[in-house]
Structures are given as structure tokens and as C-alpha cells.
Amino acid sequence: xxxxxxxxxxxxxxxxxxxxxxxxxxxxxxxxxxxxxxxxxxxxxxxxxxxxxxxxxxxxxxxxxxxxxxxxxxxxxxxxxxxxxxxxxxxxxxxxxxxxxxxxxxxxxxxxxxxxxxxxxxxxxxxxxxxxxxxxxxxxxxxxxxxxxxxxxxxxxxxxxxxxxxxxxxxxxxxxxxxxxxxxxxxxxxxxxxxxxxxxxxxxxxxxxxxxxxxxxxxxxxxxxxxxxxxxxxxxxxxxxxxxxxxxxxxx
Amino acid sequence: xxxxxxxxxxxxxxxxxxxxxxxxxxxxxxxxxxxxxxxxxxxxxxxxxxxxxxxxxxxxxxxxxxxxxxxxxxxxxxxxxxxxxxxxxxxxxxxxxxxxxxxxxxxxxxxxxxxxxxxxxxxxxxxxxxxxxxxxxxxxxxxxxxxxxxxxxxxxxxxxxxxxxxxxxxxxxxxxxxxxxxxxxxxxxxxxxxxxxxxxxxxxxxxxxxxxxxxxxxxxxxxxxxxxxxxxxxxxxxxxxxxxxxxxxxxxxxxxxxxxxxxxxxxxxxxxxxxxxxxxxxxxxxxxxxxxxxxxxxxxx
Amino acid sequence: xxxxxxxxxxxxxxxxxxxxxxxxxxxxxxxxxxxxxxxxxxxxxxxxxxxxxxxxxxxxxxxxxxxxxxxxxxxxxxxxxxxxxxxxxxxxxxxxxxxxxxxxxxxxxxxxxxxxxxxxxxxxxxxxxxxxxxxxxxxxxxxxxxxxxxxxxxxxxxxxxxxxxxxxxxxxxxxxxxxxxxxxxxxxxxxxxxxxxxxxxxxxxxxxxxxxxxxxxxxxxxxxxxxxxxxxxxxxxxxxxxxxxxxxxxxxxxxxxxxxxxxxxxxxxxxxxxxx
Numbered sequence: 001x002x003x004x005x006x007x008x009x010x011x012x013x014x015x016x017x018x019x020x021x022x023x024x025x026x027x028x029x030x031x032x033x034x035x036x037x038x039x040x041x042x043x044x045x046x047x048x049x050x051x052x053x054x055x056x057x058x059x060x061x062x063x064x065x066x067x068x069x070x071x072x073x074x075x076x077x078x079x080x081x082x083x084x085x086x087x088x089x090x091x092x093x094x095x096x097x098x099x100x101x102x103x104x105x106x107x108x109x110x111x112x113x114x115x116x117x118x119x120x121x122x123x124x125x126x127x128x129x130x131x132x133x134x135x136x137x138x139x140x141x142x143x144x145x146x147x148x149x150x151x152x153x154x155x156x157x158x159x160x161x162x163x164x165x166x167x168x169x170x171x172x173x174x175x176x177x178x179x180x181x182x183x184x185x186x187x188x189x190x191x192x193x194x195x196x197x198x199x200x201x202x203x204x205x206x207x208x209x210x211x212x213x214x215x216x217x218x219x220x221x222x223x224x225x226x227x228x229x230x231x232x233x234x235x236x237x238x239x240x241x242x243x244x245x246x247x248x249x250x251x252x
Numbered sequence: 253x254x255x256x257x258x259x260x261x262x263x264x265x266x267x268x269x270x271x272x273x274x275x276x277x278x279x280x281x282x283x284x285x286x287x288x289x290x291x292x293x294x295x296x297x298x299x300x301x302x303x304x305x306x307x308x309x310x311x312x313x314x315x316x317x318x319x320x321x322x323x324x325x326x327x328x329x330x331x332x333x334x335x336x337x338x339x340x341x342x343x344x345x346x347x348x349x350x351x352x353x354x355x356x357x358x359x360x361x362x363x364x365x366x367x368x369x370x371x372x373x374x375x376x377x378x379x380x381x382x383x384x385x386x387x388x389x390x391x392x393x394x395x396x397x398x399x400x401x402x403x404x405x406x407x408x409x410x411x412x413x414x415x416x417x418x419x420x421x422x423x424x425x426x427x428x429x430x431x432x433x434x435x436x437x438x439x440x441x442x443x444x445x446x447x448x449x450x451x452x453x454x455x456x457x458x459x460x461x462x463x464x465x466x467x468x469x470x471x472x473x474x475x476x477x478x479x480x481x482x483x484x485x486x487x488x489x490x491x492x493x494x495x496x497x498x499x500x501x502x503x504x505x506x507x508x509x510x511x512x513x514x515x516x517x518x519x520x521x522x523x524x525x526x527x528x529x530x531x532x533x534x535x536x537x538x539x540x541x542x543x544x545x546x547x548x549x550x551x552x553x
Numbered sequence: 554x555x556x557x558x559x560x561x562x563x564x565x566x567x568x569x570x571x572x573x574x575x576x577x578x579x580x581x582x583x584x585x586x587x588x589x590x591x592x593x594x595x596x597x598x599x600x601x602x603x604x605x606x607x608x609x610x611x612x613x614x615x616x617x618x619x620x621x622x623x624x625x626x627x628x629x630x631x632x633x634x635x636x637x638x639x640x641x642x643x644x645x646x647x648x649x650x651x652x653x654x655x656x657x658x659x660x661x662x663x664x665x666x667x668x669x670x671x672x673x674x675x676x677x678x679x680x681x682x683x684x685x686x687x688x689x690x691x692x693x694x695x696x697x698x699x700x701x702x703x704x705x706x707x708x709x710x711x712x713x714x715x716x717x718x719x720x721x722x723x724x725x726x727x728x729x730x731x732x733x734x735x736x737x738x739x740x741x742x743x744x745x746x747x748x749x750x751x752x753x754x755x756x757x758x759x760x761x762x763x764x765x766x767x768x769x770x771x772x773x774x775x776x777x778x779x780x781x782x783x784x785x786x787x788x789x790x791x792x793x794x795x796x797x798x799x800x801x802x803x804x805x806x807x808x809x810x811x812x813x814x815x816x817x818x819x820x821x822x823x824x825x826x827x828x829x
Contacts, residue, residue: 041739054450056446056450075450076452079452080450080451080452083450087447089443093443093444093446094444101268101271106461107452110448110452110453111451135265135271150447173593173764173765173807173808174807174820174821176807177807177809181817185817202811202813203809206809206810206818207809228812240739241739244738244739244741247767247771248808248810
């Protein structure tokens with residue numbers, strides 16, 4: 001049985017009197033300990049799927065099940081201990097007036113988990129930040145360091161599923177490499193399941209076992225890693241996307 | 253001494269207490285670099301000192317009348333700021349009056365922004381009908397001139413300093429609610445609020461711990477700018493016989509009683525007026541400095 | 554023929570924390586070609602681009618032994634002369650069109666404003682010229698776009714409008730600072746081919762600033778690799794894959810590739826002497 005099941009998901013909302021169909025009838029299944037990618041261009045609805053799973057976007061039709069159980073609305077605390085998210089922009093996802101210590105101990109306080117001193121230090125070490133960063137503010141850190149903090153925060157509640165919304169697109173190439181390596185190491189160590197969104201096929205290919213190509217809110221084609229590397233896509237759009245990423249291929 | 257500051261400046265503190273104290277120390281250092289804020293702080297400290305030690309600072313009994321010495325100009329031996337129409341020493345009255353001013357200002361500065369912040373952030377965070385209801389109430393309060401509304405409230409509650417404070421506080425919160433709501437609307441959709449929601453935090457925790465700190469600086473600015481107005485409204489209420497009652501030495505009341513002699517004996521109204529001016533200036537300068545200190549991003553890297 | 558020549562450019566900021574040198578002795582010259590400047594954030598690539606237009610605000614200071622654009626000494630030019638150069642002869646395209654277009658003015662009004670005020674064109678002539686510029690950047694239905702407000706345009710469309718706006722005065726040099734970073738890959742390709750065509754057809758010089766080494770390698774003729782305010786390597790774009798400097802090599806290697814192995818990506822071990 002798949003850990004994450006999304007069935008015929010549709011997300012619609014109205015802005016300025018216009019109805020926006022962000023996601024239309026998308027289905028996907030992610031097995032436990034699998035890493036699944038969503039790829040597409042802006043406006044394809046890939047991030048909206050993650051937000052809908054978390055309850056940050058309204059589900060107008062379809063069903064989301066985690067471990068076979070439909071997710072409750074509102075998502076509730078049990079959900080937040082199973083599923084966490086890392087956001088795209090590390091400059092916007094950390095509270096500018098909270099120290100790292102406050103940011104990392106907040107989830108523990110919400111769930112009434114004790115021993116936060118030791119856990120915060122451990123969490124910083126796990127993501128490769130020195131323990132003396134603990135009382136710094138986000139503006140004192142670089143983008144890569146902030147993203148590490150965001151990852152540490154997502155792992156504070158020891159979830160099984162991590163939703164990654166373009167976690168490296170705001171970072172420099174070398175920092176992206178470090179962050180991707182960190183995510184892979186943590187997945188290995190903790191047996192995490194990833195659902196990852198990116199516009200970069202090379203990143204998706206490096207990180208994910210299977211990938212769903214999306215366009216205009218609809219699923220276009222699902223590819224395994226081998227199909228992607230072997231350019232065995234069957235739809236035109238997936239082909240266009242692949243060709244536009246030609247410079248990201250491994251040189252023959 | 254050196255070890256103390258070293259401990260405070262330690263870039264990698266060992267405990268939360270040390271981190272917090274260190275932050276306050278750094279904030280103080282930042283504040284000290286701003287000379288205008290230091291002037292403001294100095295004025296407020298002098299006000300606090302005078303209020304605390306009024307009996308020692310004052311040269312006369314503020315209520316003792318001496319009709320043989322009425323309307324003496326400033327610089328008269330024994331009365332360096334002169335005397336008023338009942339022969340009371342103006343300096344002593346200002347010194348004692350600082351207590352009342354401070355009392356009113358503190359109470360209003362604590363209650364009104366708090367009410368405003370609460371209403372503004374709750375309205376902004378929840379949106380929808382909660383927002384509609386709370387903001388329409390705010391609009392109703394804003395639609396009345398402040399003094400008239402305060403007058404009506406005092407008329408219902410009865411005259412007196414506590415009721416005056418209550419009336420001022422109840423009429424002063426709507427601007428704060430507006431400011432807080434506007435700020436909340438921009439913060440509400442940010443990723444860091446989404447992140448804490450994902451961790452299962454309730455609305456109360458989010459509003460109190462995550463939204464309010466973002467609204468504080470703009471509210472603090474407004475508070476400091478409003479302080480002069482608060483002192484004047486209190487004076488206005490006193491003048492109309494609805495606030496502080498004579499012969500209590502309240503600055504606003506002193507101005508209104510000096511009004512009749514403004515052209516011949518200018519000092520009777522001018523001296524308490526200067527006191528109000530200096531104190532308002534102090535609050536403004538301090539508030540400006542505080543805003544910079546409260547924003548950790550302004551500290552530089 | 555040399556269009557722009559820069560020697561020993563330095564940009565320094567005097568801050569409370571002391572003196573920060575954002576650019577430390579950068580030299581290059583540019584003909585009617587495509588020059589790429591690559592580096593990570595904080596490498597000084599954007600500052601280098603802005604210095605050419607003297608768009609560095611105090612407390613920043615620009616120093617150089619030489620900075621000459623087509624015979625004009627940019628260091629000694631008066632603010633008035635600089636204003637005449639900016640936009641007219643040297644144009645700049647920024648990363649995000651959202652922040653470069655006036656949100657409360659229609660696109661058409663923004664495109665024709667300069668033509669009508671500076672060149673004293675009639676409304677009709679200016680409009681025709683603007684439509685022509687929009688067509689040059691391959692916008693379909695330019696009349697419709699002229700009537701739109703910036704927020705009604707998509708990212709790719711906005712960026713094309715920006716490029717069209719910069720091209721109306723027919724500049725000799727275009728400085729493009731991450732012009733495609735905010736765009737989708739398929740749109741990116743279109744915008745690049747537009748820029749490419751303009752350089753070729755109009756004989757314009759182009760400084761293309763980007764963090765994306767592969768993109769610059771594919772698109773430019775020559776590449777400067779910057780690290781901490783210095784140029785660590787200058788090479789022909791076609792030889793990029795044979796770069797020698799360990800920093801350039803590190804930047805190339807740390808990128809994941811489609812069909813590459815799952816092994817941890819090689820990190821970039823920064824040696825202190827690169828910054829020397």
C-alpha cells in the first residue's frame with residue numbers, strides 16, 4: 001500500500017473574481033521510503049499539490065490519503081508529526097525576529113515535547129551547522145545555512161514524509177549540491193519519504209525515483225528515472241521540457 | 253567589568269538566559285550609537301526622576317496659595333519659574349504634575365496599543381466575517397472625534413483621573429488596530445507563518461508569538477507620536493471639568509488656567525506648555541530609537 | 554574594435570563594520586560581442602555591471618585606473634553626461650521585470666514615454682515605434698500588450714517588454730543582469746534567442762551576468778569567472794568544459810546531471826588563495 005495517495009485532486013480558488021483552476025484531476029501514489037518528483041514550469045500546479053496536501057490550499061475535489069487514511073480537515077497535530085514541508089525561499093520561510101533556537105524549539109513547544117535544549121543542539125548538528133549558531137537570527141546566516149535551518153525545523157517532529165518545494169532553486173550551485181547531499185543523507189538515515197517539486201529536471205533526476213511531469217494543472221506523464229535518462233518520454237510536452245534541459249545532460 | 257561585557261558579547265552563548273541578556277546588551281549598544289535616542293531617553297529618565305522625587309525636587313507645596321505673591325515672573329528669587337494667579341510656585345506644580353502626566357501616559361500607552369494590537373491582528377489573521385465585524389466596530393470608533401467620544405464616556409462614567417484614562421484609552425485604540433491589521437495582512441501569507449501552522453500551532457500561538465512581533469515596531473512609532481496628543485486630551489478633559497479636578501497640579505489644567513493671562517503673564521501657560529513639549533519630544537526621539545533597536549535586521553552583520 | 558574597456562575596477566563600501574570590497578581589481582574589454590560574467594552570489598558580478606553605468610549608491614565608491622566607453626571616460630563624465638548615456642547608449646535589463654516596470658502605468662505609456670519626452674516624437678510615431686520594438690522581441694499581439702498593465706503580463710512576457718523598452722533607443726551596449734533566471738526553461742530559450750538575434754543584427758555589445766555557468770557557456774563568446782570580487786579565470790566559452798581553475802571546475806562539477814550517478818555531488822572546497 002502506498003504511503004501517500006492523491007486521487008483526482010482538484011484545487012480551485014477565486015482571485016479578483018476569476019476562478020483559477022490550479023490543479024485539475026491529478027492522481028499520484030508514493031510508496032514508503034520512495035522519492036517522488038513533480039516537475040513542470042511556473043503555473044503548472046506542482047507546488048499547489050504540496051500545499052493542498054498540507055491544508056494550505058483548498059481541496060475542491062478528490063481525496064488525499066496518508067497511510068491509507070484520508071487526511072482530516074483541519075490537518076491537526078497528528079498530521080504535523082507525520083508530514084512536514086521545506087519551502088522554496090529560505091529568506092521568507094524563517095521568522096525574521098526569532099532566533100534559530102526559538103524557530104527550532106517552537107514545534108517541540110507546540111507538541112509538548114521536553115528536552116528541547118538537547119534536541120535543538122542535536123538538530124543543528126544533524127544538518128551540519130555549528131551548535132553556536134543557536135542564538136543567531138536568520139539575517140546573520142547565508143541562504144544555504146538558512147535552508148539547513150528550515151530542513152532542521154521540518155525534522156524536529158521526526159516526520160516520515162518530507163514535502164520539498166523547490167528547496168534549492170534559490171541557492172548557488174555549490175550550495176545546492178551541499179543541500180541535495182544533506183537531504184539524501186537524511187533520507188537514508190531516517191528512512192524518509194520525499195515528495196519533491198522542482199523545475200530543474202537534473203535536480204529531480206538526481207533526487208527522485210519517479211517523476212510526474214505537469215502542465216497547466218494537469219498531469220502529463222509519469223516517468224521512472226531510467227525512462228527520463230533514456231529520453232523515453234511519450235508526450236510532446238515532456239519532450240519539449242527535456243530538450244530545453246539538454247545542457248543538463250551527462251556528457252556522452 | 254571586562255569579563256561581564258565579554259560574557260554578554262559572546263557570539264555563541266551557552267544558555268538561553270545568556271543569549272537573551274546578550275541581545276539586550278547589544279540592543280543597548282545599538283541604541284547608544286543613536287544620539288537622538290539617547291537625548292530622548294535622558295528626557296524620559298529626568299521625567300521619571302522628577303516624578304519619583306517630586307517632594308524633594310519641588311521648592312514649595314504645589315497647592316499652597318499665597319495671594320501676596322501672585323503672578324511673579326520667572327527668575328524671582330525662590331520662584332525660578334514664577335508663580336501663577338494664586339501665588340503657587342509653577343516649578344513645584346510642574347514637578348508634582350509630572351506624576352499625573354506619567355500616570356496617564358503610562359496607562360494609556362499600555363492599554364490602548366494592546367487593545368488595538370489584539371483587535372487588529374485577530375481581524376487580519378482570521379479575515380472573513382471576523383475581520384468585517386471587528387473593523388466595522390473600529391470604523392465606528394474612528395468616525396467620532398476623539399475628544400467628543402472621550403467626553404461622552406466621561407460623562408457616563410463620571411469625572412476623575414481614572415475615568416479620563418479609561419476614556420482616552422478607549423478612544424485611542426482604533427488607529428493601532430488599523431496599523432496592526434495592515435501589517436498582519438502582509439505577514440499572514442508568508443512562508444514562516446505557513447511553516448508554524450504546519451507544525452500544528454493554534455491561532456492563539458501564531459498571533460501572539462509570530463504575528464504580533466512583526467506589528468510591534470509600527471505600533472510603537474504610533475504610540476510615541478500619540479503621546480503628546482494623549483497629554484493634551486487629558487488636559488482638555490480637565491479644562492472641561494471632566495478629567496483631573498483643580499487644584500491638582502496637572503500640566504494641561506495649568507495651561508488652561510494660564511490662558512487668561514497669556515498676553516501679560518505669558519509664563520503661567522508657557523511653562524507647563526514647555527514641559528509638555530519637552531516630554532513629547534522625549535517620547536518621540538526614544539520611540540524612533542526603539543524602532544531601530546527592535547528590528548534585529550537593522551543591527552548589521 | 555573596443556567598445557568598453559575597464560581596468561582595475563574597484564568597488565568599496567565603507568560600512569560600520571569596516572571597509573567591504575565588493576569588486577577588487579577587475580579588468581576586461583569588450584567589443585561587439587557577448588561577454589558572460591559568472592559567479593556565485595556575493596562574487597561582485599552585479600556590482601561590476603552596475604559600475605559601468607555608475608549606478609552604485611553611496612556609501613559605495615567606484616575606483617578604476619580606466620573605464621572608457623566608446624571614447625567617453627566614464628569615471629570623469631558629469632552626472633549629466635551619464636544620464637545621456639544611460640538608456641540611450643548603454644541599456645540595462647534586470648532580473649525581475651516586476652520591479653523594473655512601473656505598476657500603475659500601462660506598458661504602452663512606459664514604452665513611449667522616453668520617445669515622446671526625450672526625442673519629441675508625436676504620439677502616433679512613438680506608438681508605431683513601440684509596437685515595432687515589441688514585435689522585435691517576438692510578442693504576438695503588440696497592440697494588446699501596449700494596453701496592459703505590468704501585473705497582467707507573465708514573467709516571460711514582462712522580461713520581453715523590458716528588453717523591448719531597452720532596445721528602443723538602439724543602444725550600443727546592453728548589460729543584462731540575470732535576465733532569464735526568473736523564467737521557465739522553455740521561455741528562457743526564447744528570450745536568449747531574441748537577445749542573440751539582436752546582438753547579431755544590430756552589432757550590439759552584450760554583458761551577460763549570470764550564476765548559471767552552463768547557460769553562459771552555451772550563449773556567450775567569452776566568459777569571466779568571478780570569485781569574491783576578483784576574476785579568477787577568463788576563457789573562451791567553447792573551452793569552458795576545459796577550464797583549469799579549480800573554482801570553475803568545482804562550479805561545473807557540483808551540478809547534478811540527468812542520467813548521472815546517485816553518489817553525493819562533489820562539493821566545492823574553497824581554497825583561501827583563490828581570493829588573493
